Amino acid sequence: VNFDGETSQKVLDALLRTPTNRNKKKDLKGLSLSEQLETEGFDVLSNGTVNKYLGAYRQFLSWLIKNNYKLEKNYFESMNLEDKKRGKRDQFKREEIAEILKSLEPLKHSKNPKDQRNYWGTLLAVYTGSRLNEFCSLMPKDLLQDENTGIWYVCIEDEIEAQKKVKTEASHRYVPIHSKLIDHGFIKFVEERKALAEQDASIRLFPALSYKPNTGWGRKFGDWFNNILLVKLGLKVKLRKTLHSLRHSFITNLSIAGVDSSYIKSLAGHEDGTVTSSVYTHFGPDHIKILKDTIEKLKY
Numbered sequence: 001v002n003f004d005g006e007t008s009q010k011v012l013d014a015l016l017r018t019p020t021n022r023n024k025k026k027d028l029k030g031l032s033l034s035e036q037l038e039t040e041g042f043d044v045l046s047n048g049t050v051n052k053y054l055g056a057y058r059q060f061l062s063w064l065i066k067n068n069y070k071l072e073k074n075y076f077e078s079m080n081l082e083d084k085k086r087g088k089r090d091q092f093k094r095e096e097i098a099e100i101l102k103s104l105e106p107l108k109h110s111k112n113p114k115d116q117r118n119y120w121g122t123l124l125a126v127y128t129g130s131r132l133n134e135f136c137s138l139m140p141k142d143l144l145q146d147e148n149t150g151i152w153y154v155c156i157e158d159e160i161e162a163q164k165k166v167k168t169e170a171s172h173r174y175v176p177i178h179s180k181l182i183d184h185g186f187i188k189f190v191e192e193r194k195a196l197a198e199q200d201a202s203i204r205l206f207p208a209l210s211y212k213p214n215t216g217w218g219r220k221f222g223d224w225f226n227n228i229l230l231v232k233l234g235l236k237v238k239l240r241k242t243l244h245s246l247r248h249s250f251i252t253n254l255s256i257a258g259v260d261s262s263y264i265k266s267l268a269g270h271e272d273g274t275v276t277s278s279v280y281t282h283f284g285p286d287h288i289k290i291l292k293d294t295i296e297k298l299k300y
Contacts, residue, residue: 003061008075009236011057015050016240019043031214038222039215040132040244047081054079090240091248097126097300103233108184113207118229120189121206121221125243127178127298128154129250129268132218132243138205140193143177151292152177152187156269173269176292180300250298257297267295 014033019042022028028036045053058076065071092100100122107119124135134156142155153176177186190205197203209217225243230236247268254264 003071003075005075008057008079012050012054012079013236015045015053017242018045020045020049027214035212035215035219038219038226040218050081054081090245091252092235092241092245094253094300096235096241097246097249099233099235100229101126101300103229114224116189117206117208117221118224120186122225122229123181123184123186124154125246126250126300127181127295128175129247130154130156130175131247131269132222133216134269136206136209136218136221137216140190140197140203140205142205143190143194146288149289149292151288152182152190153288153291173266174288174291175267176288176295178295178298253298253300254294257299259294259297263291263294267291 014037017037018033019025019028019036019039022033022036022042025042028039028042031039054076058074058079061071061074061076065074104119104122107115110116110119121135124130125132128135135154138154138156142157143152144155145152153174155174157172193203193205204217206221209220211217212219222243227236230241235241251264251268254267255261
């Protein structure tokens with residue numbers, strides 16, 4: 001039996017990302033387990049349920065050992081989660097985000113499409129707090145510069161022809177580009193992609209991505225971030241942290257900076273009874289300046 005500690009960690013990681021009632025939900029039916037694990041927007045198994053599965057694996061390995069199968073030990077023996085309702089995924093600490101950003105530096109000037117996707121995709125996730133498929137589905141034309149203020153911003157919206165779909169009505173929004181992204185050369189990258197798009201309208205903001213009807217544009221990037229980058233940095237052992245944790249970090253750090261919750265929800269695309277639809281549809285110079293000042297309070 002080929003079973004070691006790394007395998008047990010993979011099992012636990014899969015359990016932590018498994019959607020509840022995964023074979024009953026319309027959007028998950030017909031997907032393989034690996035595809036279901038990478039699909040966002042669904043509640044995942046509670047810690048209590050995960051512990052039940054871990055108990056079953058523990059009993060199985062115990063049986064294997066008793067029946068003389070060659071196993072070094074029962075790798076599930078001490079594996080147990082705090083038995084409380086599993087909430088949102090953990091956020092990354094600031095030093096962990098700094099470590100992630102530092103690890104990306106070798107990719108900064110690469111012309112390899114996958115490197116460009118991984119570098120700019122991660123930075124956009126860090127500094128906009130957008131959802132996986134929101135930023136992976138962007139077109140070059142979705143990055144705009146306000147004529148009155150000169151502020152660059154990303155327009156996140158539905159567009160059937162471009163196979164883009166946001167989660168809720170509040171998800172339609174405009175997010176100013178953080179100065180850190182600009183310092184890294186993001187606008188130059190955007191302008192290069194815009195130039196390519198003038199020759200080919202199908203060009204997307206991030207290269208090396210492919211669309212799947214059930215999982216959208218983000219699967220390849222999500223796989224790389226969760227299963228390669230986090231593993232390489234030793235952050236995968238913190239099993240409740242995934243790409244989506246960057247979104248939680250974005251929201252939490254703005255809150256720590258004293259930003260009003262209405263503006264945080266406006267930037268993150270969350271419903272808020274105090275922010276009406278006019279905030280999203282009437283986008284003027286005064287509003288973009290306020291949101292720009294707001295997002296600049298984000299510090300890592």
